[in-house]
Amino acid sequence: MSMISIRDLNLSVTAGKKTTHILKDVSFDLEAGRITGVAGASGSGKTQTGLAVMGLSPTGAELSGSIDFDGVELVGMPAKQHNRLRGVQLSMVFQDPASAFHPMLTVGDQITDHLRHHQKVSKKVALAKAVEILGRTRVPHPEEAVKKYPHQFSGGQLQRIAFASAIICDPKVLIADEPTTALDVTVQAGILRLLRELCDDLDLAVLLVTHDFGVLSSVADTIVVMKNGVVVETGEREAVITAPQHEYTRSLIESLPGAEVSP
Amino acid sequence: MTSIDQAPAAATAHSPASGAPLLELDSVACEYKLDGGGRFRAVNGVSLQLGRSEVLGLVGESGCGKSTLAKLICGLEKPADGSITFDGHPVRALGLKKRAKELLGIQMVFQNPYASLNPRRRIRDQLDDALALNPDGTWTVESLLEAVDLPADSAQRYSHSFSGGQRQRIAIARALAAGPKVLVGDEPIASLDAFLQARIARMMRDLAIDSGASMIFISHDLSVVRDIADRVAVMEAGRIVEVGSTEQIWNDPNHPYTQKLLAAIPKVDGKGFIPG
């Protein structure tokens, strides 16, 4: 049973008189406890797919098709209702941790405000929970960390905090949009490990957006390859990487230094 | 793993031992004034040599001082300590002066393809500026564009009509047009997507070597560096911790930092193994 099932998702954006089709008949599933990696060149619609699930498509966007979340239809869901799912059941982590936090609010405030809003818990309880979760995502000195501001952390630490913020309400789905692209390889490894851990421990359905096959090869269970808003290939990790079926996937992987593709 | 064999040039052929090095850095340091007062040593006692027709990869984590080093080499920052010699001439900080003729042999390709071309000038004009430096060179605007695999009509266009990868190739063409002896690439591929990175990097290497230049290729992506560099220098917190042939660094890293760095690179093998 998949947690999220995307079927024939189409997205077009109209700005002025021009309409662009960003997603065309996109279909794939996310399953609990599994990481689904979406790969594709820049501009292929990876981020927009994630945002569509979150209900955060750009203004002027027209969405059609179906996103089934645990039996609930997300496409066309009223904004209010969607808002009740966001942050609680569906959560998201962004590419650049430095810009995903408000520079003038403390980290503690930012990772608990949705907890307080959704679960109506007191500030104190929320902070205690924050400290616990920060410990879980291995942010050093969680008690002090909640009082600090984003600029006092390194990129890797901020991404850990972002993950803490994402899981604090015990969501079912986590969308990670290129969570390691802005980080060094050494830091990336730690984040990937954390992602794997969270997925396994919390039984999350994870959508991992990236254009790095190295990352997919490390953590993804299923790989979806997109090109110009179209899904060109879906399959198990090993199969897609070692024996890509689609010519586009093959060319992508072959272009990477050190990739090993079976002929 | 067979990937080493893919490196197009054999490291030994270009060892710096053959004659005086083209570019020599002798315990160079560089300091920045910090906003809140105090100073920060971004590059600290770096000694490096670059031979002729050699590609030197410079790798290290973000903020370790790679760009600063590149700027020092081009004379864009003033060394706090040490000296840099290019082809027998000392490299001095540029300041507001016109660049000395002897130093024009060092050219740079920048990280950000969107900022490295003048948005208000035609590609042809920008290439012509560079060609003027090297009047007896063999390049023409057309041959340059062809070399970087762009249609000839690109010359009449402005940079905004090109994609990032195309822009980066124009930037490479411009650097080449000046007939450099040393081409410094400061993460020229970092802002391109992974599928383009290797391609552009390889193109840079080939063009540099074919035109008889050496190259310093800065990146934090080890796998790309491995693909094109003859030698690799590993930098950590302003210092060079290890230099060696690509093969040696890749297969037999000495310094723990290098080992850590290598270990963190995820492999595209579909095995589901998280590195590190």
Place this chain on the structure above:
Amino acid sequence: GSGSDEAGGAGDTIVAETAFNLKTIDPHRQFEFTGSTIDSAIYQTALEFEDGDLTKPTDGLCSFEMSEDSKEMTLTLKDEDAKFSNGDPVTADDIAFSFERLQGIKGNPSFFLDGVKVKKVDDKTVTLTSEEPNPALPYILPNSSIGIVNSKVVKENEGTTDEKDGAEQFLNENSQGSGPYKVEKYDADSQVVLTANEHYNGPEPKYKRVVLRNVSAETQLTDIQSGQAQVAYDLNSDQAKQIDESMGKISSLPSTRSLYIFNNADEKIGGPAADPNFRKAVMAAIDYDKLIDLAGKGSQRMASLVPNEFVGAVPKDEAPERDLEKAKKLLKEAGYDGEKVPFHYSSDQAVNGVDLAQLAETLQAQLKEAGINLDLKPAPSSTQLDGFRSAKQPMGIGTWGADFPDPTNYNVFIPGGDVADRVNWSDDPKLKKLADEAAKAKGDARDAAYAKLFKATTDTAVWIPLVQPVSTVAVGSSIKKFVSNADISFDFAKAE
């Protein structure tokens, strides 16, 4: 709250409005319109004008007697129970001190008693002796600049009769007069508040408090219209016309101010203006009827600079007339062909509602019809006056307000006088002779002699009299009875 229904809410306060021209209310330094308005409510003077008739000086604090040769005047303290605002009685000492202080501190009004020796004879008598005959003295003494101050208190507060005097600040804030009011609050920038002097020996004023506010003419108009103010001093005729009868009345009196064009007699500075023919052409090119129209109802022609109501005035039917043909002929004789003549005036000044800038524009247009090109040079009044005083302006608009209502006040315009110097006009034997004759004339002959002198002055066209404006006071309808005359345009103490 809004204005209209509160017109009566003013109670015993009278709100008067004017655009301030106020440097001080120390009477012996005060020389501007606003200061004299205030001081005339605070200070009594030795002499006064009978019912505001400027030709009839009469007893004030003192009665007076002039010697036959007009050289000695004897003042006898008359009003036994005149008291200063602190209750002190007015004495001969105070009168002598006030005169001497006026002379000694060398302020603007010091010239009033130039060449006059002050002597206290006894407790009731003070004599004023002049070297030359001084028939104008009775006309001078009613001036509020010669107000009588409480000498004891002033002396206690650094008041002296020489330049070391330091009582100005004190007098600004603590008036020392015997008039109907005293100063409650002095703010030269925004407003001056007067309250009744309970020791005043005259009839008790109905309005116990006077607020004199510094506001522009347009605000004065709206304030009178809305009942916010009871007295407005600066309305021009157009504005005065707008006042609803239900809201206020207009009291118009001939002004004691004269507007004129000056021409520099020095060829180097004056250029064409130094040529009598050119000047006469200017005089003939002006459309005086239009000027009267601009200055408003009640304004008059002038045949000389002396206001029509004064002794020595030239009858107004002798005033110059427009004659474009003549002007053009004169211009030809002068050899003038259209070169620009700089024409100076104060851009920020209005004289009894006549805006000098507008006057200049009007003149420019009129003279243009005769072929005379004026190059307007407006400047703030201080700059303009500065240039005029240093005799550097070829042509422009001048204004003169009578310091005292006597033709001798206009002698400054005759060669040898201060103002004549400003146009480099130093010599004219004919006028000199006429002036000497006038000085000797007595009684009724004086009038004719001075009229002859000033008529001859006008004929030179160095000064071209333009118009005698009308002094307009708008009085709100809440005031049922008031006194307004040539001497005091609005008497607060007598308003009801």
Place this chain on the structure above:
Amino acid sequence: MSIGTPKQPTNTPTTEAVRRDPVDPGLKRWQIRFPKALRTPLGFVGAGILALWLIAAIFAPLLAPFDALAQNFPRLSAPNGENLLGTDTLGRDVLSRILVAARTTLPAAVFVVICSALLGSVLGAIAGYFGRAVDEIIMRIADLVFAFPTIILAMVIAAALGPGLKNAIIAILLVSWPSYARVTRSLVMTARGSEYVIAGRLLGFSAGRSLAREIAPNVISPVVVLATLDVGSAILTMAGLSFLSLGAVPPTPDWGAMISEGVSQFAAWWIAFFPGLCILTIVMAFNFIGDSLRDTLDPHTAQEVGETTS
């Protein structure tokens, strides 16, 4: 391909197709030429109003029903069939005066803006490019000028020099160059550090050449936008000075002076009302146009421009 590029898959991933700029999303829009900017509704309206005013100014002598200086109508008559907008205190036709006033106001405002844009941007470019002491001196002077509210400083200067259009222009020039200096400085500073300028310097460009060839083309359009917006404020300041009788010398008709005349003639509302309307429309036109032009700049530069105009 002449040089040996390693064999590439022929079906290269087509990631180079036109796509979103991840770095500077506005860069493309720099290229939109100005006339296109005027196709936005506001820009269009602005251009229309301005065009009308230009026609009015150019053909004022033909359009004006009467001589603007002739005082041959009844004074203070309300708008009527003959004097469409009434007459003023001296019996002159208000409509004619308004039209003729446009002839001085518009060129004067444009002139003063051009001068201050030139002065300010040259100083700003010098400050921004050479930095250090030069920068400090120029920018501290600019700060000083900023420390005085425009009209007050202009008022003092105009009062000191004496009223007159020329002096009003000098006064406005002296107070308005700093905004150009600031914008140009910061643009030049950004450009100076930008990679294309550094690339040029590595090619051996001198400071002058790099300023003129590389930086200037990138700085000009924001300055033009700023200048367009500034014409409006120049008109306002000029009118303010005239209102305080420190502007154009009579009898030259001038809107600000007409308003000030009208203020003293409350009942004759037409004297002040129409010139005010003129100022409003013309300043609005410039602001509309400037705004649309600004929208064609990239957001960063637009903000730079926006901060100082205001």
Place this chain on the structure above:
Amino acid sequence: MAEATTAPLGTDVASASGEADAAQRVKPPKLHPLLRFILIRIGISLILIWGVTVVTFLLTNLVPTDPVAAILGDRAAADPEIVAQTREKLGLDQPLLVQYFTYLGNLLQGDLGVSNQTRTPVLASIGQVFPASIELGIGAILISVILGLLLGLLSALKQNSLVDHAIRTLSLIGISAPTFWIATVAYFVFFFRLRVVPGAGRLDPWITPPPKVTGLYTVDSLLAGQMATFANALGHLILPSCVLALFTIGLLTRFSRSSVLDIIRLDYVTAAKAKGLPARTVVFKYIFRGALVPIITVVGLAFGSLLSGAVLTETVFAWNGLGQYAYRGATTLDLPVIMGVGLVIGIVYILVNFIVDLIYGFVDPRVRVR
């Protein structure tokens, strides 16, 4: 190989590089950054204030009039002896530099000279008129900040909607209308015709101003418990401050709109939305707070244009404030007044911007020195 590497990868790589950071710092900063920031700002402000004294001094020395004549008046100025004496008394016979230092010396003792026109000490007069302008200014800035920010926010949130277009057009009109004209028209309509507001001035003329504490009539009357006076003062304040605010409302609306638009695009706003926070929280806690920092700077700038507007507005409303005082000084070429006002306004402006910078420094945790 990679598999073989056993080098432990610390979970906290960043802190390791943080240590390196410390090692690379060759010279640690001596002062706390915030303190340093404040000190530098104070230094700059002082230099600017000094510059203001130089500018006012030089400007007024450009004036072609002879101040002595202005001081003495018509009669006394005719006497060369008195003129020479006064010149000497005022030190005007000294070289310019000496005069400047005398002026500066007097300034330091709080002596701004005496008005040529009214003989009142300039400092005392400014003490009188300044509160009037402040009262007007505070009224206007309150109105414009509240309205400007709200309208700007609304306009940005509804970008490209009808509301947005309407607000943009209105704010453009606001910054395009000549203040003195609007003031005249408003006065004519609301006072003269409709009588819904009281007339010119700060109080009805027959009302005695409340005892001076702050000089702000509204505040002082409240302090003295004079409710009627308070109501009157407030009534008088409404129209002029609204007129004065019109320009700054336009300014701030435009600026906050663009500022909010800049913020809306940022990742942290998307992140906040992705957390399912209610729109109210996203707008006020995230967007608005982010947009506020640049807006604060503009409020400082707006203050300057407010002072400019005040000159013209005060003239129309007979508001006896600094603007009118300055205008009188300028038109009568009253040099000490011009210098005094220039100095005071310069200082106020510098102070306001200093405070703005400080707020900036405090509001934004990433205190920086620019």
